[in-house]
Amino acid sequence: MTCCGQDSPSRHREGSVVKNITISDVAEALGVSKTTVSRAISGKGRIGKETRERVLAYIEENNYKPSVIAKGLAQSKTYNIGVMMPAEYDIVDLPFFQNCLFGIQEVAAMKDYDILLSISHPGDGEQLKRVLSNRKVDGVILMRTFVKDLQAGLLAKTDLPFVTIGTTDVEGAVQVDSDHKNACRELTSVLLKKQLKKIALVGGDKGHVVTQKRFQGYREAFLDCGVPLQENLIFLDMEGPDVLEQQMEEILVQGAEVILCMDDMLCSRVLKKLRTRKIRVPKDVKVASFYHSTILEQNVPSITSLSFDGKELGQMACRRLMEQIEGENPQQVTVLGYRIIMADSTE
Amino acid sequence: MTCCGQDSPSRHREGSVVKNITISDVAEALGVSKTTVSRAISGKGRIGKETRERVLAYIEENNYKPSVIAKGLAQSKTYNIGVMMPAEYDIVDLPFFQNCLFGIQEVAAMKDYDILLSISHPGDGEQLKRVLSNRKVDGVILMRTFVKDLQAGLLAKTDLPFVTIGTTDVEGAVQVDSDHKNACRELTSVLLKKQLKKIALVGGDKGHVVTQKRFQGYREAFLDCGVPLQENLIFLDMEGPDVLEQQMEEILVQGAEVILCMDDMLCSRVLKKLRTRKIRVPKDVKVASFYHSTILEQNVPSITSLSFDGKELGQMACRRLMEQIEGENPQQVTVLGYRIIMADSTE
DNA sequence: CTGAAAGCGCTTACAG
DNA sequence: CTGAAAGCGCTTACAG
Numbered sequence: 001m002t003c004c005g006q007d008s009p010s011r012h013r014e015g016s017v018v019k020n021i022t023i024s025d026v027a028e029a030l031g032v033s034k035t036t037v038s039r040a041i042s043g044k045g046r047i048g049k050e051t052r053e054r055v056l057a058y059i060e061e062n063n064y065k066p067s068v069i070a071k072g073l074a075q076s077k078t079y080n081i082g083v084m085m086p087a088e089y090d091i092v093d094l095p096f097f098q099n100c101l102f103g104i105q106e107v108a109a110m111k112d113y114d115i116l117l118s119i120s121h122p123g124d125g126e127q128l129k130r131v132l133s134n135r136k137v138d139g140v141i142l143m144r145t146f147v148k149d150l151q152a153g154l155l156a157k158t159d160l161p162f163v164t165i166g167t168t169d170v171e172g173a174v175q176v177d178s179d180h181k182n183a184c185r186e187l188t189s190v191l192l193k194k195q196l197k198k199i200a201l202v203g204g205d206k207g208h209v210v211t212q213k214r215f216q217g218y219r220e221a222f223l224d225c226g227v228p229l230q231e232n233l234i235f236l237d238m239e240g241p242d243v244l245e246q247q248m249e250e251i252l253v254q255g256a257e258v259i260l261c262m263d264d265m266l267c268s269r270v271l272k273k274l275r276t277r278k279i280r281v282p283k284d285v286k287v288a289s290f291y292h293s294t295i296l297e298q299n300v301p302s303i304t305s306l307s308f309d310g311k312e313l314g315q316m317a318c319r320r321l322m323e324q325i326e327g328e329n330p331q332q333v334t335v336l337g338y339r340i341i342m343a344d345s346t347e
Numbered sequence: 348m349t350c351c352g353q354d355s356p357s358r359h360r361e362g363s364v365v366k367n368i369t370i371s372d373v374a375e376a377l378g379v380s381k382t383t384v385s386r387a388i389s390g391k392g393r394i395g396k397e398t399r400e401r402v403l404a405y406i407e408e409n410n411y412k413p414s415v416i417a418k419g420l421a422q423s424k425t426y427n428i429g430v431m432m433p434a435e436y437d438i439v440d441l442p443f444f445q446n447c448l449f450g451i452q453e454v455a456a457m458k459d460y461d462i463l464l465s466i467s468h469p470g471d472g473e474q475l476k477r478v479l480s481n482r483k484v485d486g487v488i489l490m491r492t493f494v495k496d497l498q499a500g501l502l503a504k505t506d507l508p509f510v511t512i513g514t515t516d517v518e519g520a521v522q523v524d525s526d527h528k529n530a531c532r533e534l535t536s537v538l539l540k541k542q543l544k545k546i547a548l549v550g551g552d553k554g555h556v557v558t559q560k561r562f563q564g565y566r567e568a569f570l571d572c573g574v575p576l577q578e579n580l581i582f583l584d585m586e587g588p589d590v591l592e593q594q595m596e597e598i599l600v601q602g603a604e605v606i607l608c609m610d611d612m613l614c615s616r617v618l619k620k621l622r623t624r625k626i627r628v629p630k631d632v633k634v635a636s637f638y639h640s641t642i643l644e645q646n647v648p649s650i651t652s653l654s655f656d657g658k659e660l661g662q663m664a665c666r667r668l669m670e671q672i673e674g675e676n677p678q679q680v681t682v683l684g685y686r687i688i689m690a691d692s693t694e
Numbered sequence: 695c696t697g698a699a700a701g702c703g704c705t706t707a708c709a710g
Numbered sequence: 711c712t713g714a715a716a717g718c719g720c721t722t723a724c725a726g
């Protein structure tokens with residue numbers, strides 16, 4: 001059945017390999033050299049105005065897209081950045097991560113870079129090693145840091161530029177972080193000034209740098225306000241399946257007036273326990289949290305919390321990475337702000 | 348201060364470009380040709396056992412990693428797959444997406460493929476166009492489909508292999524999906540058989556194929572059970588800021604005995620409204636949801652819901668894509684199962 | 695079993 | 711202003 005022939009030139013029968021149009025095709029069609037075509041596109045090197053326009057017009061018309069990969073090979077670049085995303089199902093500040101990714105992509109795209117994503121479990125260096133050995137990236141962004149950071153450590157031994165979202169003590173690491181310490185310090189102060197002295201601090205993995213930072217802010221607030229800190233109100237490493245649930249009794253026994261949670265997932269669990277125990281928020285006990293994510297968005301009462309701009313963080317991280325890739329010497333540590341959102345749960 | 352000299356060979360002073368060791372270096376060092384080295388690594392073509400081992404040993408020892416990019420260029424492949432992730436902040440079935448990504452990465456890595464991630468807002472084809480024109484991927488996975496699917500449409504006009512997670516009517520698309528229709532049908536049936544006849548259906552964007560599928564399953568369940576379906580209990584397109592909140596009155600006025608929500612975020616909003624109105628679950632009204640995600644995990648009472656395995660979906664999608672890339676003709680439609688999790692909210 | 699050479703699709707000194 | 715040629719780091723017929 002020979003018919004129509006209306007197939008667009010790029011449609012092919014199954015299995016046939018499609019030859020994309022290349023720079024040679026363009027050069028040949030125009031009767032110029034590849035060099036000239038290349039120059040017209042890149043804007044580098046001298047080239048006659050008329051020639052350039054002729055090339056550009058042809059390219060536009062024939063929908064020629066240079067192969068970024070071939071370009072990269074010639075320049076010893078990849079135009080990719082590796083992004084290592086943590087796979088921790090229980091720490092669901094995911095909307096935050098998605099925003100982060102979005103920010104990264106936004107600035108990466110401006111420089112014609114793409115994101116090579118890799119998800120890895122904490123403590124697992126294999127994914128990163130794979131990325132490194134594949135030689136497919138010009139730099140990498142770590143979306144989360146750890147106190148003893150395996151990935152940052154690996155990268156530091158490399159000459160590949162990288163930036164961490166989150167603080168790290170790995171020597172030479174360029175880092176971008178929200179001001180977790182001062183955020184927690186300010187929120188704690190606000191609570192203390194409301195005459196709420198017994199603030200239980202509920203946090204996750206002590207191995208996360210953020211956990212430490214927040215804890216520090218909490219302590220400083222007590223110092224600032226001249227209130228003695230009670231060690232028995234500190235509850236860290238609470239992300240295990242039932243740890244927090246069991247410690248809740250203790251928290252209440254200690255007479256906590258406020259429960260300050262380091263992330264919304266923990267807070268959600270605290271709220272559940274309180275609900276089951278018929279303890280009312282904020283009447284019987286106040287509650288505050290971090291992240292202001294969708295997880296608690298619908299809670300009644302609304303939850304006082306700290307909010308960080310994931311997108312901004314992502315953008316900044318990517319900018320810092322680009323600076324390094326382009327050979328500049330970026331600011332080592334960049335600290336971004338936060339917002340305190342006061343709501344019903346601490347009234 | 349000339350000291351130590353203990354720097355590992357790959358450490359360099361600032362700015363110095365590091366020449367990675369190449370196949371030529373290896374060949375030269377061993378006194379063989381690049382061809383031989385290449386063959387030793389790839390396992391293709393005849394090569395003496397002893398030679399191969401000598402090459403492999405040297406490579407191992409000197410930590411030589413072939414450039415996947417150069418390899419790709421020579422083979423007209425990229426060893427990347429593009430993954431288009433939706434950016435919809437309100438539809439937070441994100442743990443689901445993360446699982447999906449994880450599944451994709453898992454099987455991709457087995458074939459030495461990497462993930463090129465792109466986040467795009469619904470209706471925005473620019474990101475995909477960028478990916479396509481950059482020529483950096485051998486295929487793409489769409490993580491969500493729409494009734495009129497812009498991205499699938501674009502891809503179909505291409506000769507690039509792609510697979511959608513979610514059903515689509517785009518001609519020729521290879522698709523992998525959970526059995527949303529039957530899932531919803533079965534859950535609805537279960538409820539109907541509990542003599543709960545007035546089941547309000549609360550759903551999101553009618554433009555999402557899943558919304559349609561579920562709606563269909565809901566209808567079929569009514570047919571199966573011989574219960575007439577009440578149009579006034581159908582509430583779709585509820586994801587706007589206040590739409591659902593306003594419709595809640597209507598839902599209650601219509602005397603709904605159960606509110607069946609198409610995703611956990613919607614369900615969370617329903618629960619909030621009920622709580623504010625002092626309407627008790629399951630005493631006054633039953634509630635059921637989809638996804639079984641962390642958002643509702645901590646809810647009291649526990650919520651009856653459908654659960655889908657994101658990771659499995661991702662793995663399958665990636666397998667189907669690989670099959671296409673390798674020139675096989677994959678199954679057009681793959682349907683995966685679901686689980687029904689009965690809990691307190693419908694007791 | 696092994697190698698020289700051409701090629702993948704670009705860029706970039708160098709020369710004119 | 712323009713082009714021939716070498717090179718980026720691999721693979722793969724082809725010949726021996």
